[in-house]
Amino acid sequence: MRAVGVKDYGATPELLDVPKPAAGPGQLLVRVEAAGINPVDAIIASGASGSSGRPPLPLVMGVDFAGRVEAVGQGVTRYAVGDPVFGRAAGTYAEYVVVDETGPLSPAPDAVELKTAAALPTAGLTALGVLDAAGVRGGESLLLIGAAGGVGTFLTQLASARDARVVAVTRGDESVRLGLFGAAVTIDATAEDVAGRVRREEYPEGVDVLVDLVSQDAEAFEANKELVHDGGVAVSTRGATREHGKVQSGVEELAFRMQPSAELLAELVKEVDEGTLRVFVEEEVPLEQAPQAVARIQHGGARGKTIVKP
């Protein structure tokens, strides 16, 4: 089957011809309708080993997918051939992917096209997880750095739906789109001093919650954390905290790690089907153009999500 991935860790992604997988006991073979691109895809392809070690080569890229069940393995009870599903699995930039029935998998939402559901898993679960980890339940002020990308557009919507007041920070003017997603204020970091604006006009005493999707090092994260008041929470999705779970200078620091599950995917489905969560697909590319799309996203500039169509 056709797939996109790397023949060696850190190599440039390319179109590959790999064996079509088969569903083992308890597994589903899914015909991929679309795969969602995430920053983590390039990190995995670089060979940066996760907790389960380096995946074997050649490595088919991608973790997010939506598609239809093509075949079921022995003992599968929850899904049948033809069911529309979405979730996370290893190697989704491909025509087919195999997933465990008990893995992070769910029936796809009804309210969006099946291919669009491929944009949801990683970024949507991260947005949901961050809000839960930070204890956002309603009424909080939330400063969101990197609001225009995949996680940011979902988080803006989910936080606003919980009645949090989102101050969204972007590079470039994204005020119209993020306003539609529920942001109370959008600050263009290329045109304004973000810290000055927040301190002067928005929250002189500091915000309740910082979600930093951008800072890669502790110094940059600490600078944003200065905008949180004592007793508040500062979350990094990039491991930029000095000490996870510790209260540093009066603010709790959280280094967020997304934990995918079928239950959390079902929560996302509910949000989408009830109309609280809209999925903004910025670009749809054919499988052959996935390497270029991955390279573009690595250089920044994401606005919503990009999906790949095999």
Ligand SMILES: NC(=O)c1ccc[n+]([C@@H]2O[C@H](COP(=O)([O-])OP(=O)(O)OC[C@H]3O[C@@H](n4cnc5c(N)ncnc54)[C@H](OP(=O)(O)O)[C@@H]3O)[C@@H](O)[C@H]2O)c1
């Ligand atoms: N820990 C976890 O479990 C977990 C889970 C999911 C994602 N992540 C990480 O979280 C980060 C965000 O993920 P994503 O999927 O949302 O990435 P994305 O879709 O690439 O979006 C990142 C956004 O940040 C913007 N940005 C970059 N620098 C900025 C700055 N200084 N100020 C304002 N905006 C800025 C980018 O646009 P411009 O380049 O145009 O500014 C882009 O819109 C990634 O590093 C990803 O690896 C971690």
